[in-house]
Amino acid sequence: MISSLSPQPLIKPNTGTTLSPIPHVQNQRFKLASHVCPSELLSIRKRPGSACAATTQHRRYLLFPAEEEEEEREVKFTSDAPALAEELQRESMPRHVAVIMDGNRRWAHLRGLPVGSGYEAGVKSLKTLVELCCKWGIRVLTVFAFSSDNWFRPEVEVEFLMSLLESGVKEEKESFIRERIRISVIGDTSKLPKRLEELVINVVETTKNNTRFQLIVAVSYSGQYDLVQACQRIAMKVKDGLIEPNDVSESLIEQELETNCTEFPYPDLLIRTSGELRISNFMLWQLAYTELFFSQSLWPDFGEAEFLEALKSFQQRRRHYGSGGVSSEFANSCYVVYIELFFAQSPRPDFSEAEFLES
Numbered sequence: 266m267i268s269s270l271s272p273q274p275l276i277k278p279n280t281g282t283t284l285s286p287i288p289h290v291q292n293q294r295f296k297l298a299s300h301v302c303p304s305e306l307l308s309i310r311k312r313p314g315s316a317c318a319a320t321t322q323h324r325r326y327l328l329f330p331a332e333e334e335e336e337e338r339e340v341k342f343t344s345d346a347p348a349l350a351e352e353l354q355r356e357s358m359p360r361h362v363a364v365i366m367d368g369n370r371r372w373a374h375l376r377g378l379p380v381g382s383g384y385e386a387g388v389k390s391l392k393t394l395v396e397l398c399c400k401w402g403i404r405v406l407t408v409f410a411f412s413s414d415n416w417f418r419p420e421v422e423v424e425f426l427m428s429l430l431e432s433g434v435k436e437e438k439e440s441f442i443r444e445r446i447r448i449s450v451i452g453d454t455s456k457l458p459k460r461l462e463e464l465v466i467n468v469v470e471t472t473k474n475n476t477r478f479q480l481i482v483a484v485s486y487s488g489q490y491d492l493v494q495a496c497q498r499i500a501m502k503v504k505d506g507l508i509e510p511n512d513v514s515e516s517l518i519e520q521e522l523e524t525n526c527t528e529f530p531y532p533d534l535l536i537r538t539s540g541e542l543r544i545s546n547f548m549l550w551q552l553a554y555t556e557l558f559f560s561q562s563l564w565p566d567f568g569e570a571e572f573l574e575a576l577k578s579f580q581q582r583r584r585h586y587g588s589g590g591v592s593s594e595f596a597n598s599c600y601v602v603y604i605e606l607f608f609a610q611s612p613r614p615d616f617s618e619a620e621f622l623e624s
């Protein structure tokens with residue numbers, strides 16, 4: 266972390282030259298969203314930045330963790346090394362995958378089966394995906410299990426989905442504990458049947474210290490809901506005098522979104538099945554720079570081969586983040602800090618108030 270980089274930080278500008286020490290600057294200028302560093306000094310954003318045109322006044326720096334941290338990470342990695350499919354490259358695996366599990370009802374209709382069979386088959390696909398994520402070292406999987414709009418589906422269908430969630434949690438709880446899987450739930454869980462709400466609170470609490478893999482289940486969720494609840498929480502803080510309106514920033518919003526339950530709130534890859542080309546109000550803020558993959562398969566048919574196809578596609582992408590393109594491998598490997606530099610012409614003793622104002 267940044268604080269541990271001192272006194273000899275490994276900061277390299279994109280020219281490759283080593284700079285030391287870290288330019289000493291005010292907190293605020295580095296308050297960037299996405300990956301907030303625990304250091305009091307800086308907040309950093311995990312973003313690639315090789316292709317930014319460097320000018321004398323605006324440069325990008327790649328920030329590498331301190332050497333001792335690299336070692337620590339290496340040990341963890343080798344002791345828990347996942348078995349990766351041959352076609353995949355370890356360096357460019359997504360850390361967070363999000364899925365819109367679409368096409369369960371169509372799958373059932375195509376087979377002349379009741380709608381519920383489609384959802385049951387969908388749960389099997391989800392189990393397979395969780396196993397694959399654990400096996401291949403993906404850290405977080407977020408699935409859209411029930412949207413805020415799904416409450417308007419026929420009552421019997423809603424009840425069926427609720428019972429499926431309940432039985433899913435009950436049946437899998439032991440394996441979540443055994444496999445060190447953390448379960449998190451995002452969405453308005455107060456709308457769930459009381460029994461299910463209590464079950465959800467219990468499994469979230471019981472598994473909260475598990476770190477191998479995190480399954481985030483979006484229930485009674487929409488991206489707009491999440492943004493509204495975050496705004497409400499921020500408004501309350503302003504009202505209570507804890508913060509000023511000017512303190513509202515990307516990182517503050519990020520902290521109030523329900524994805525604050527994870528270390529990796531921004532999915533690297535979003536998969537939507539069934540050929541529909543929409544986001545459907547899912548993780549609107551968090552998908553800002555996510556790579557999208559649309560699969561023709563209906564969700565119950567989405568298995569290992571289909572997931573491999575999505576991952577291979579992801580690994581071939583060059584991620585842009587609004588600037589120059591970099592490979593997924595590079596994107597995963599570095600931290601980027603944006604630093605604005607002002608080069609004064611005067612030597613230090615002559616640096617005046619006027620020049621400070623100019624900067």
Ligand SMILES: CC(C)=CCC/C(C)=C/CC/C(C)=C/COP(=O)(O)OP(=O)(O)O
Nearest residue numbers: 366367368369370371387388410429430433
């Ligand atoms: C335990 C647990 C997390 C269960 C999740 C079960 C599951 C697969 C839920 C999917 C929910 C859903 C409304 C999908 C949308 O497609 P659709 O099914 O409405 O299909 P359609 O587009 O063919 O109508």
